[in-house]
Amino acid sequence: MRATEKELLCIMNSRATMGRHKAALLLPVLLAVAMLPLGSAVFTEEEILSFTMTDASLEGHSRSLLQATTTATTGSSSTSAASALPQLPSTPEEHCPLARGTWCGPYYQQTPTPRPPPKRGNKSCPNNCSGVGQCHYDHGICYCPIGFGGPDCSTPRKRPCWRMGPDKRDEGWHNHTDWSHSRCAGICDDSNSMCYCPPETKYGRKEAPPGSPPGTPPVQVGRPMYWCQPSTDKDGTPVKWGAVKYEDLFGPGGWCNADVPKFLCPCRIDGRIGALCNIPVEQFCPNQCSGRGECDQGFCRCHAGWYGSDCSRRRAGASMEETLPDYLGPKPWLAAAVTPPVAAEDPPRTAPQRKRPYVYVYDVKPEYSSDILQYRIERVNCKYRQWELGNNSVWITYNAYAVEPLLQELFLTSEHRTFDPEEADYFFVPIMWACLFDVYGWNPIPRWPADVHGPRPYGASVMQLRTAQWLNATFPWFSRRGGRDHIWLTATDEGACSVFKDVWPGIFLTHWGRTDFPHLPNSQYHADYYAAPIKHVEHDGEWLDQTSRAHPCFDPKKDLVIPAFKRPEHYKRSPYMGAPQYERSIFLFFRGDLRIAPGQDPECKYSRCIRQTLYNMSREGNWREKYNVWFGDTRNVPGDYSELLAKSVFCLVLPGDGWSPRLEDAVLHGCIPVIIMDDVQVVFESILDVTAFSIRIAQKDLAKVVDIVQAVPEGQIRIMQNNLAKVWYRFRYLGLKMADADAAAVVSEHRATNGGLLRPNPGAQYAASRVDDAFSTLMQWLYARIPDIQGKL
Ligand SMILES: *[C@@H]1O[C@H](CO)[C@@H](O)[C@H](O)[C@H]1NC(C)=O
Ligand SMILES: *[C@@H]1O[C@H](CO)[C@@H](O)[C@H](O)[C@H]1NC(C)=O
Ligand SMILES: *[C@@H]1O[C@H](CO)[C@@H](O)[C@H](O)[C@H]1NC(C)=O
Ligand SMILES: *[C@@H]1O[C@H](CO)[C@@H](O)[C@H](O)[C@H]1NC(C)=O
Ligand SMILES: *[C@@H]1O[C@H](CO)[C@@H](O)[C@H](O)[C@H]1NC(C)=O
Ligand SMILES: *[C@@H]1O[C@H](CO)[C@@H](O)[C@H](O)[C@H]1NC(C)=O
Numbered sequence: 001m002r003a004t005e006k007e008l009l010c011i012m013n014s015r016a017t018m019g020r021h022k023a024a025l026l027l028p029v030l031l032a033v034a035m036l037p038l039g040s041a042v043f044t045e046e047e048i049l050s051f052t053m054t055d056a057s058l059e060g061h062s063r064s065l066l067q068a069t070t071t072a073t074t075g076s077s078s079t080s081a082a083s084a085l086p087q088l089p090s091t092p093e094e095h096c097p098l099a100r101g102t103w104c105g106p107y108y109q110q111t112p113t114p115r116p117p118p119k120r121g122n123k124s125c126p127n128n129c130s131g132v133g134q135c136h137y138d139h140g141i142c143y144c145p146i147g148f149g150g151p152d153c154s155t156p157r158k159r160p161c162w163r164m165g166p167d168k169r170d171e172g173w174h175n176h177t178d179w180s181h182s183r184c185a186g187i188c189d190d191s192n193s194m195c196y197c198p199p200e201t202k203y204g205r206k207e208a209p210p211g212s213p214p215g216t217p218p219v220q221v222g223r224p225m226y227w228c229q230p231s232t233d234k235d236g237t238p239v240k241w242g243a244v245k246y247e248d249l250f251g252p253g254g255w256c257n258a259d260v261p262k263f264l265c266p267c268r269i270d271g272r273i274g275a276l277c278n279i280p281v282e283q284f285c286p287n288q289c290s291g292r293g294e295c296d297q298g299f300c301r302c303h304a305g306w307y308g309s310d311c312s313r314r315r316a317g318a319s320m321e322e323t324l325p326d327y328l329g330p331k332p333w334l335a336a337a338v339t340p341p342v343a344a345e346d347p348p349r350t351a352p353q354r355k356r357p358y359v360y361v362y363d364v365k366p367e368y369s370s371d372i373l374q375y376r377i378e379r380v381n382c383k384y385r386q387w388e389l390g391n392n393s394v395w396i397t398y399n400a401y402a403v404e405p406l407l408q409e410l411f412l413t414s415e416h417r418t419f420d421p422e423e424a425d426y427f428f429v430p431i432m433w434a435c436l437f438d439v440y441g442w443n444p445i446p447r448w449p450a451d452v453h454g455p456r457p458y459g460a461s462v463m464q465l466r467t468a469q470w471l472n473a474t475f476p477w478f479s480r481r482g483g484r485d486h487i488w489l490t491a492t493d494e495g496a497c498s499v500f501k502d503v504w505p506g507i508f509l510t511h512w513g514r515t516d517f518p519h520l521p522n523s524q525y526h527a528d529y530y531a532a533p534i535k536h537v538e539h540d541g542e543w544l545d546q547t548s549r550a551h552p553c554f555d556p557k558k559d560l561v562i563p564a565f566k567r568p569e570h571y572k573r574s575p576y577m578g579a580p581q582y583e584r585s586i587f588l589f590f591r592g593d594l595r596i597a598p599g600q601d602p603e604c605k606y607s608r609c610i611r612q613t614l615y616n617m618s619r620e621g622n623w624r625e626k627y628n629v630w631f632g633d634t635r636n637v638p639g640d641y642s643e644l645l646a647k648s649v650f651c652l653v654l655p656g657d658g659w660s661p662r663l664e665d666a667v668l669h670g671c672i673p674v675i676i677m678d679d680v681q682v683v684f685e686s687i688l689d690v691t692a693f694s695i696r697i698a699q700k701d702l703a704k705v706v707d708i709v710q711a712v713p714e715g716q717i718r719i720m721q722n723n724l725a726k727v728w729y730r731f732r733y734l735g736l737k738m739a740d741a742d743a744a745a746v747v748s749e750h751r752a753t754n755g756g757l758l759r760p761n762p763g764a765q766y767a768a769s770r771v772d773d774a775f776s777t778l779m780q781w782l783y784a785r786i787p788d789i790q791g792k793l
Contacts, residue, residue, distance in 0.1 A: 084760035088771050095772055095780075097726040098689045103784035110355045110783075115348035119419040121307075122316035127152035132215035134300065136363055137307050137315045141474075143366055145299040146374040147191030148214065159375065159445040161188035161195060169198070173233055177240035181377070181442045185242065185249065186225045186256070192297075192375055193443045194269065196222035197249075197256035204256060223255060223277055226377055228265035270297050270379035273389060282333065282387040284373070286310050286430075287409045291327030291338045298373020298382075299366065309363040309370065309430075310412050312344040313419065333391035339409065339737045343417040357782045359416045359487075360424035360477075364431055367446070368467045372432035375439045375446060382435035384565060385738055393738060395567050400661075401434035401491040403565040407509070409736055410775045421477050425786050426507070427486045431467050433460050434491040441527070449538045457498040457530040461547055462539070464488065465500040484558075485789050487782075491564075493658030494521060497553035498530040500539075504551050505558075509778070511659035513561035513681030514553040523657045524595075524605035556686035560781060563683050563731045563774045564661035568743040571668040573642035575761040576728050577743075578750035582647045587628040588674065588709055589648035590614070591637045593656065610654045610676055613702055627706050645669035649717065650709050653682060653694075667693070667731045670763070672720045674709055676702070683731060687781055693723040725763030730777045734770040743768040 089095045096104035121138035129135050129142035133153035136143060142153050149157035162180035165171045168188045182188075184195035187205050196205035205222030229242030230249055248254050248263035255261045260276075267277030270284055282288070285295035286309065293302035293311035302311035305318035327334035342349075366374075373382055380386065384402035388394045396402070408430045411417060418424050436446070437456045447453060448462035468486075472478040478486065486506040490496040495512030496504075497519060521530050534543050554561065568577070575581045594611050595601040604612055614631060623629035630637050630644070631652075637644070645651060651666035653675040663682040666673040673694040675682055682690060697708055734740050747768045751758055758764055770776065 085758055086760070086762070086765045088765055088769060098692050098723060100687050100689050103687055103781050107355065107780040107783040112352045113354045114350070114352045115345075115354045117348055118314070118344055118346050120314055120316035125152070127154065130154045131213055134302055135307060137313070139474075143309070143363065143370075145215075145296060145301075145366065146371055154214075158190045159193045159443060160190045161193050162443065164188050164190065173230070173239045173242075174237065179229075179241035181226075183229060183241050184225065185228075185230050185239075187222075192377070193445070194377055195225040195228075197225060201250065201256035202258075221272075223265065224267065224269055224272075225249070225255070225265055226268060228255065268378050268380075270376060270386075279389065281389070282331075282391050284379075284383045284386055284405075286405065287312075287341070287412050288327070288334050288338045290341055290344065290412075291331070291334050296374070297376065299370040310341070312341040312412065314344070314346065331391075333387075333393065335737075336393040336741075337385060337737055339413040339735070341413045341417065342415040343419055354415065355783075357416055357425040357779060357786060358418040358420075358423050359411060359414065359426045359428055359782075360418055360421045361411050361428045361430060362471065362475075364429060364467060365470055368431040368463055368470075371446065372435045372439060375443070376435075377442060378438070381438040382432065384567075395569075395738070395742075400564070401437070403511070403562070403733075404432070404434040404489060404491045406565045406733060406736065406739075407489055407775075410733070413736070414775070414779075416779055421475070424477070425485065425790070426782055427477060429467060429471070429486055429488055429506075431464060431488075433464065433489065436460050436463060437492055437528075449536050452534060452536060454534050455529050455532050456527050457492070457494065458532070458534060458543060460490075460492070461498045461500055461543075464503055465539075468500075468503045481789065493523060493528060493656065494530060495553055495658065496559070497521070497658075498547045499551075501546050501550040507782075508554070508559040509562050510554055510559060511561060511564055511661070511683070512553055513556070513683075513685060514658075514679060515556065515681060516679035517552040518549060519553055522605065522608060522655065524601045524603065525657060528657065554681065556681060560687070560778065561681055561683050561685065562778060563664045563733070564659075565733050566661070566664065566668075567739065568732070568734075568746050571642055571645075571665075571732070572746045572749075573640065573646045574669045574728075575646065575759075576668070576670065576725065576763040577746050577767045578754070578758040578761065578764045579646065580750075580753070580759065581761060582643070584647060584649045584671075585628075586630050586644065586648040588650045588652065588706070589630045589637075589644060589671065590652035590654065590662075591630070591632060591634065591641065591644065592654070592660065592662070594633050606657060607655050607660075608677070608699065610699065610702065614652070614654075614705065617703065617705075621706075623706065627710070629706060641665075642669065645671050650674050650695075650712075652676065655680065663694075664731050667724060667728050670721060670724050670728065672717065672724065674705070676705070684777065687777075688727060688730070693720045693727065722762065725761075728763050729766035729769070729771070729773055731774060733774045734768075735773065735775055740768070740770070 092105040092108035095108055123137055123140035125135035125140050125142045130153045132148050133142040133144040142151060144153035146159065147157060149155045161182045161184040163171045163176045163183055168190055170184060182193040186196050186198045188195055198204045199206050203223040205218055206220040207218050208216035228244050228249060230239050230244055230246050231242045232238050232246045234246055250256055252258065253262045255263055255265050264275050267273060267275065271281060273279050273281050283295045283297050285298055285300050289295050289300035289302065289311040292306040293300040300309060300311045305315045307313045307315060327338060376382055380396055383405045384396055384399055385393055386396055411428045436459060440456050440459055448459045448466065468478065468483065483503065483505045487509065488503065488506050489509045490499065491511060493512065495510035496508040523529055530548055531544065535541060539546055571577060573579045592611065594615050595606040596612055596615065618629060618631040623631060645665055646669045648671045651662065651671035651673055653662040653666060653673045654660065655677045663673050675694055675696045676699060678699045695712065697705055701708065734743055747758060758767065
């Protein structure tokens with residue numbers, strides 16, 4: 001076997017697109033590929049660079065952005081010119097088709113109020129956070145980046161490489177034979193466990209001279225050696241934990257020494273690209289520090305006078321007018337990804353435009369937030385967008401948990417955000433729950449509790465409990481209502497099944513609406529098996545008694561199943577986006593992961609064995625030929641996913657390891673969902689009349705699926721299709737720069753094929769509008785719940 005450079009890159013990139021980030025399972029394969037030398041070919045830097053830019057979707061996106069800019073200026077006039085296009089709602093009632101209960105409407109009956117000037121703090125921090133941390137001027141608390149800790153960020157806080165000695169080098173290549181991701185044959189950056197070529201090599205890491213102030217960047221960053229471990233030492237003695245020829249790393253033509261090396265180690269850290277990993281690009285931070293700070297892998301170093309985890313706050317006494325190095329100056333590229341935070345405007349907008357709920361977004365201690373981002377050693381993890389060559393802001397091809405970074409940015413930039421916790425109706429706690437799942441296996445740090453490598457839901461749940469305890473000990477607002485007004489997001493496969501009962505009174509936003517109790521995990525993946533028993537002094541007794549045995553996964557009275565996030569291009573062929581309407585020529589459709597490869601899932605636990613069973617039935621019973629039922633994975637059912645959905649009458653909604661975003665896919669394309677997952681509520685099922693636009697089949701009736709769906713009368717199909725057009729827009733997110741630009745680009749493409757006008761398809765008036773989108777729906781629901789939470793309005 002021999003991989004071409006391109007295949008190699010594809011494999012590397014595909015880790016990003018792998019469902020639920022279980023790539024660790026594939027490690028031997030990846031390692032085997034990573035070991036392969038790239039042949040004897042020598043590449044120029046341009047050639048090498050082009051390998052990283054082959055993803056067509058990235059190029060497509062740059063195009064879209066251009067078009068989006070054009071649309072933005074001409075948008076409204078051509079929309080109103082399309083007279084047949086229905087109007088957006090104007091009365092509260094018009095906002096509420098198919099709403100269940102009384103939550104919908106009151107939000108729109110509010111009288112908007114003026115926004116007070118944003119609160120600004122000036123409480124100073126101990127020792128000015130030693131010049132490395134970020135002072136939070138409301139509380140006088142230091143927030144420290146990785147490497148530093150303690151009340152003033154002066155205590156070293158290390159994340160050593162595996163088997164690292166005090167000189168930041170390996171303790172001996174032969175003394176220990178065990179492999180780990182973070183075993184380092186070069187020099188270790190022990191703040192985040194990243195390995196670099198050693199300083200004695202030409203492209204080695206050269207630290208700042210001794211005596212430099214803490215946090216001084218290295219003189220030379222050095223080429224990373226991550227995924228690059230040697231198969232022998234320099235004398236040819238085999239090294240048990242490595243796979244790359246010694247020469248290829250340390251020889252004169254090797255990665256650490258040659259200007260154009262014959263062998264390339266992968267470049268996968270955030271902030272540097274190119275095959276030589278030497279081209280600096282912007283790194284990922286929440287809302288890019290609002291354009292008011294420098295982003296360090298997820299930690300914002302705010303410009304002087306600015307503060308907060310997103311640098312949106314202005315210190316009291318610092319003038320708003322003074323010349324600031326904001327992004328429009330030295331970093332114009334940031335404008336593509338920074339959504340200006342409404343709550344930060346000072347002076348505030350004058351027109352009364354403020355509505356409740358008011359939501360306070362905590363600046364969470366780095367241990368539970370920015371550390372996790374800084375500990376990423378894979379640039380694609382934990383985000384939905386990234387910076388590419390030329391600091392172009394592009395989409396990540398696929399991150400199942402993309403709603404986590406997205407929702408954090410939506411809360412940070414929302415007009416509902418308040419900087420004043422005293423007036424807040426709700427508190428959003430932006431911990432990196434799903435992101436932790438991505439970084440959990442790489443290194444003994446971070447772990448919760450520190451000495452246990454338990455299943456990932458356990459680690460995340462303990463981290464969440466620590467966060468609640470820290471909030472409770474540091475601020476008065478957690479205990480005020482027993483945590484009931486605190487909002488948590490648990491975006492991973494089995495959502496909130498495993499959270500601690502001390503945190504459970506809060507509001508859980510999740511994709512997994514499982515309601516039965518008691519419950520056991522669905523996952524066939526051992527690292528996610530939340531029923532694994534663990535006893536630890538830090539949680540008195542068996543953790544299950546305090547978590548999954550104490551509550552259901554989802555409580556429709558206080559929690560909400562929210563949509564997964566997909567960029568608008570994902571549903572670009574939908575009639576709701578103004579695409580030409582296809583004939584719905586496929587009767588029943590499903591395409592997705594089946595886990596049927598030998599040995600992949602011997603107990604058939606994935607998807608509760610529903611996908612696998614249906615797949616067998618569909619093949620054995622010739623469903624495609626007999627009933628026009630398309631069921632399979634990408635090999636059996638090739639083609640453009642969006643187009644296939646837009647051409648289908650019914651679409652199956654089946655679980656994955658836990659949730660799977662199939663309801664969203666169906667609804668966004670006007671395909672009637674056929675839900676098969678007992679005791680699991682789908683997105684917004686507790687607040688919308690889902691039965692008006694979907695059908696549900698019990699798991700015991702799998703064999704009768706085709707009969708049941710065929711029995712749906714034609715008239716009812718029409719009614720459900722009409723209903724889908726009345727709710728579809730609640731199932732997607734707009735409101736951030738990139739998402740809005742993406743939607744505008746899709747719409748403008750469709751306009752261009754229709755004489756400049758948007759096709760008046762039912763529902764298409766919402767195509768690029770944020771009105772009543774998923775986040776807005778969440779706000780409306782939260783507003784209606786205020787009396788319940790607080791006992792008053
Ligand atoms: C801090 O703010 C308070 C109230 O806003 C003000 O009275 C005080 O003078 C300020 N202190 C400093 C050092 O700016
Ligand atoms: C405090 O530290 C920041 C860097 O974090 C620096 O910009 C600022 O000048 C320092 N202020 C003082 C008073 O030393
Ligand atoms: C590793 O082996 C070397 C000799 O090869 C020895 O000098 C060194 O002390 C050993 N280190 C440890 C931690 O055992
Ligand atoms: C991209 O951003 C990085 C980080 O701010 C900067 O170092 C680099 O010079 C920028 N590149 C370009 C082409 O502007
Ligand atoms: C919060 O603090 C209060 C008072 O100190 C305590 O009674 C309560 O158990 C704490 N809650 C949590 C979740 O730690
Ligand atoms: C599906 O069919 C294959 C091949 O006959 C069989 O090995 C497998 O167990 C079947 N799976 C289910 C869930 O019926």
